[in-house]
Amino acid sequence: MFTGLIQALGTIKPVGGDFWQITCVSRSETIIQDLTYGDSVAVDGVCLTVEEVLTDGFIATASPETLRRTTLAQVEIQQRYVNLETSLRVGGKVGGHFVMGHVDGTGRLISAEQTASSWEMTFAASNNIARYIVPKGSIAVNGISLTVAAYESELSQFTVAVIPLTYSETNLSHLVSGSWVNLEGDILGKYVEKFLSPGKLDHQEEITPAFLAEHGYL
Structure with missing residues (x-):
């Protein structure tokens, strides 16, 4: 989980293949010092897992689904900076809003x-x-x-x-x-x-004014 407050800019270099291994280089030493193996980091809003921490960046893998749904596979993004944010720590400040890193x-x-x-x-x-x-x-x-x-x-x-x-x-x-x-x-x-979509609840009961009143919401 993230907050949408960008900590640094970086660049990416894809290796290729069905699963793209991405090397991300950051201009900020602070964000690199905060990363360890297995951490989550948002790269232009895409949640990726750190597989290796480098002196000036990190390596992560993007799945075919991630490449299909996001801009990571586009040539354009490989020629410009990407936004970087490390995951939210328990007790940390939420200055933006809850961002999952699951791009729609x-x-x-x-x-x-x-x-x-x-x-x-x-x-x-x-x-x-x-x-x-x-x-x-x-x-x-x-x-x-x-x-x-x-x-x-x-x-x-x-x-x-x-x-x-x-x-x-x-x-x-x-x-x-x-x-x-x-x-x-x-x-x-x-x-x-x-919750408001009829027929999509597990118990198949639609949320209506009557339902809310019955459960003490009105």
Whole structure:
């Protein structure tokens, strides 16, 4: 589990094969010193397991499913920086929101406009991700915890306001129009969807106002 607060930038070098072994080099000594064998680390929002710690990075393996669902296999990402975050420690601060590192799919940058106090960035999302997007809700873009400022359901597009610190210290500043990004919807929305979907509960009982009243919620 992560919080969506990026700790460092790095670069990746895939080895290839069905299971890609990825060597990640970080510009930050702090994040490397915090890693040990078997740790989880988010690479552009993708949770990977550290198999070997190097002096300037680490080695992890990405499965075919991970490569299919994320941007890690794209040539573009191999030519730019990736966001890095180590896993949340018990008792640690949660400054963003709970990010699982289980990417739901990819989206692409539509536009990025600088304002007086921030950058307004608009992204397009696929339908399987768009259903979890709500105004003022949380979303992870390349592992970055961001708040949805606006959402256009007809276009499946959402806009976020990015403060200068986040823009400069993450790889958002390296994106151009059309760049693909990893997206993860808020885990709370997924559980709400499951519980409210008729016929999907184990006991097959739909949650209705009557059900809530019977169980003391109204």
